[in-house]
Amino acid sequence: MFAFTYHRPSSVRKAAALAASVADGKLLAGGHTLIPTLKQRLAAPGDVIDLGGIPDLAGIELRGRTLSIGAMTRHAEVAASPVVKEAVPALAYLAGLIGDPAVRNRGTIGGSIANNDPSADYPAACLGLGATIITSQRRIEADDFFTGLFETALEPGEIITRIAFPAVKKAAYVKFANPASRYAMVGVFAAKRTADIRVAVTGASQSGVFRWTEAEEALKKRFAGRSLDGLSLPADDMISDLHGSGEYRAHLVGVIAQRAVEAAAG
Amino acid sequence: MPIVTMTVNGRPVSADVDPRTLLVQFLRENLMLTGTHVGCDTSQCGACTVHLDGHAVKACTVLALQAEGGAVVTIEGLGAPGLLHPMQEAFREHHGLQCGFCTPGMIMAAIDIVNRHGNELAEHTVREELEGNICRCTGYHNIVRAITEGARAMAAPVLNRAAE
Numbered sequence: 001m002f003a004f005t006y007h008r009p010s011s012v013r014k015a016a017a018l019a020a021s022v023a024d025g026k027l028l029a030g031g032h033t034l035i036p037t038l039k040q041r042l043a044a045p046g047d048v049i050d051l052g053g054i055p056d057l058a059g060i061e062l063r064g065r066t067l068s069i070g071a072m073t074r075h076a077e078v079a080a081s082p083v084v085k086e087a088v089p090a091l092a093y094l095a096g097l098i099g100d101p102a103v104r105n106r107g108t109i110g111g112s113i114a115n116n117d118p119s120a121d122y123p124a125a126c127l128g129l130g131a132t133i134i135t136s137q138r139r140i141e142a143d144d145f146f147t148g149l150f151e152t153a154l155e156p157g158e159i160i161t162r163i164a165f166p167a168v169k170k171a172a173y174v175k176f177a178n179p180a181s182r183y184a185m186v187g188v189f190a191a192k193r194t195a196d197i198r199v200a201v202t203g204a205s206q207s208g209v210f211r212w213t214e215a216e217e218a219l220k221k222r223f224a225g226r227s228l229d230g231l232s233l234p235a236d237d238m239i240s241d242l243h244g245s246g247e248y249r250a251h252l253v254g255v256i257a258q259r260a261v262e263a264a265a266g
Numbered sequence: 267m268p269i270v271t272m273t274v275n276g277r278p279v280s281a282d283v284d285p286r287t288l289l290v291q292f293l294r295e296n297l298m299l300t301g302t303h304v305g306c307d308t309s310q311c312g313a314c315t316v317h318l319d320g321h322a323v324k325a326c327t328v329l330a331l332q333a334e335g336g337a338v339v340t341i342e343g344l345g346a347p348g349l350l351h352p353m354q355e356a357f358r359e360h361h362g363l364q365c366g367f368c369t370p371g372m373i374m375a376a377i378d379i380v381n382r383h384g385n386e387l388a389e390h391t392v393r394e395e396l397e398g399n400i401c402r403c404t405g406y407h408n409i410v411r412a413i414t415e416g417a418r419a420m421a422a423p424v425l426n427r428a429a430e
Contacts, residue, residue, distance in 0.1 A: 006268055006285035006331050028332070035327050036308060038286075048285065052332050076321070080382075100398025101378065102312060105321040106328065182397070 002044040008053040012159055015049055016136045019157035022047040027159060029072060029111030032103055057110070057161060062087050065167045071110025071160040076101070078109060088129065090171040090189070090264070094121050097175050099182060110160040113145075116152050116208055118239065119183040121175065123209035128189030128200035129171060132164040149208045168193045170223075172263030174256050176203075178243055185243060186252045188212075190260035192223050199257055204238050204249045215257055223265050225258035272336045274299065275343030283330050290314045290325035292333075293340055301341035301370050305400070312399030315371035315378075316340045322378035324398070341370035344377075353377050356416030357409075364403035375399045376413040377420075385421035387414050 005022075009015040019025045026045035028034055029052075037043045051057055057072035060081050067087045069078060078084050079096035098104055098112075098121050112122040113133065126133070126142040133140045136159040145153050154160070171191035175184050184203030191198050199215040202208075218227045233253055238246035271280040274297060281296050293299045293316070302325055305313030309327040316325045317339040344351035350358065353373050363369040379387065379395045392410045401409060 001286040004285055006329070008331065008334065028329075031329065031332065032309060032327055035288075035329065039307070050329075050332060053334070100312075101382075101395055102315055102322045102324045102375065102398050103309060105318075105323050105378075 001038045002041060004038075004045055005047045006050065007047060008050045010053050012054060012057065012136050012161055015051060015054065016157055016159055018047070018049050019159070022049075025049055025157070027051060027114070029114070030074065030106040030108040031111075032099070032107040033111065033115050033117065051110075051159070060084060062167070067091070067165040067167055069109055069163050069165070071113075071162060072108050073110075075099070075104035075107045075109070075112075079104060087167040088165055088171065089169065090173050090191070091125050091129070091165060094125050094173040094175075094189070097121060097173075097177070097182075109163060113163065114152060114154060114160055116146055116148075116150055117183075118149055118205065118208040119178075119185075119187075119203045120209075121173070121184060121187055121202060124184075124187050124189040124200045124202035125165075125173065126163065126200075127209055127211055128173070128191050128198045129165050129168055130191075130193070130196065130198060131166075133160055134162040134164060135160050143211075146209050149206065151208070166193060170264050172260050172266070174260040174263060176252055176256050186249060186256045188253065188257045188260040190219075190257065190264045192219075192264060195220075197223065199261070201253055201257070204233075204253050206237055206239055212253070212257065219261060223261065225262040225265075228254060228258050228261065268331060270330050270334055272333045272338055274338045275340060285329065285331055287330040288326055289316070289318070289323075289328040289330050289333050289338070292330035293325060293338070299340050299342050303367055303370055305367065305371075310398070310400065311368070311371070312375055313368050313371040315374040315399065317374060317378065320381070322375050339374075341373060344373070351377075352419035352422070353380075353413070353416035356412040356419055360408050360412040360415060362405065362409045362412030364401075364405045368399060368401045368403075372396075372399050372401070372409055372413075376416060379413065380417045380420050385417045387417045389414060 025047040028050045058070045084092040175187040187202040189200045199212045233250045235246035235250040238249040240246040267282040303313040305311035314325040
């Protein structure tokens with residue numbers, strides 16, 4: 001790690017002011033991406049602003065039909081939460097698939113979303129459920145939030161405070177995990193909320209999480225796995241690496257999407 | 267340098283640290299608690315597993331400063347010579363170790379599993395839950411046995427159990 005100055009502000013306002021006042025600051029949530037990145041010297045921020053000292057950034061609450069999860073809420077808390085299991089069971093299930101138990105005890109939903117790793121799980125849930133990302137400055141719809149590989153609509157110094165999910169029961173996440181890293185080779189989050197049908201795919205595309213609109217269209221006729229028969233994605237946009245070629249991943253998206261839809265329709 | 271304050275195995279500790287100091291370095295190099303090991307240093311192997319505020323974490327991927335105000339329990343905080351924690355005793359009894367390098371992390375992870383899943387553990391649960399703890403001697407068979415037995419033993423009342 002390169003040297004940095006450490007800050008532990010006690011409020012979002014102070015954290016945002018700090019982030020605005022330093023030239024090269026980085027926000028630290030659970031640290032399970034940032035700390036490994038710092039260790040490998042792939043990042044060299046002058047200032048690290050730890051959000052761990054801000055108590056009101058964590059917590060889960062259901063208000064009406066909206067499930068609101070604080071940005072610093074750990075994956076393990078989401079996975080075990082009776083409130084999440086009741087309101088959006090697929091979301092609790094997804095959180096329980098991230099990393100391993102010790103990683104889930106540190107990693108946070110806000111950190112995962114802000115990082116937008118192309119193989120991360122939470123971005124698929126946000127896009128698949130049509131979540132709203134609430135920041136220190138504004139509300140951003142998930143459709144506008146994930147803008148590309150490790151890219152989001154967040155401005156420098158803007159801090160995610162909460163994520164608001166609609167309570168959707170007819171939803172499922174199916175993950176085809178890399179057997180070594182447990183990151184998604186392909187993960188599909190499928191959901192149906194009245195007329196709103198969403199199929200979000202993570203792990204596959206070089207541009208990060210995306211909505212498979214052709215599949216969504218096909219599912220409007222009938223929300224069943226069979227409706228996706230014959231649909232395919234172009235392989236050239238897919239991640240191609242030692243774990244699988246672009247063609248392999250494109251095919252896998254179709255298979256996993258069918259399973260996700262079947263599970264959601266269940 | 268910033269000062270970090272936490273309790274480790276029930277003892278308040280405080281030190282000036284370079285912000286880059288990892289929790290595992292702080293434990294091993296400042297406090298000389300070398301029972302917590304560094305295996306991969308990439309949050310995969312679990313040799314560095316300790317409890318922070320009651321939950322298993324990989325101490326190689328937590329800054330010491332992030333543990334400010336927290337309560338840390340390491341393998342040294344579990345038992346004492348002649349008075350092993352029931353999980354340590356189960357690892358000894360069932361030969362849940364070969365070289366022993368992964369053992370402190372295995373035991374801290376095991377107790378976290380019991381805390382979350384209770385004292386009657388299915389073998390499948392233990393194997394799933396050990397996803398983040400790697401034994402390169404491939405001694406999983408006895409480790410899993412030790413954990414299921416240790417979990418049961420933890421339900422029995424024990425006098426003078428330390429820290430946990």
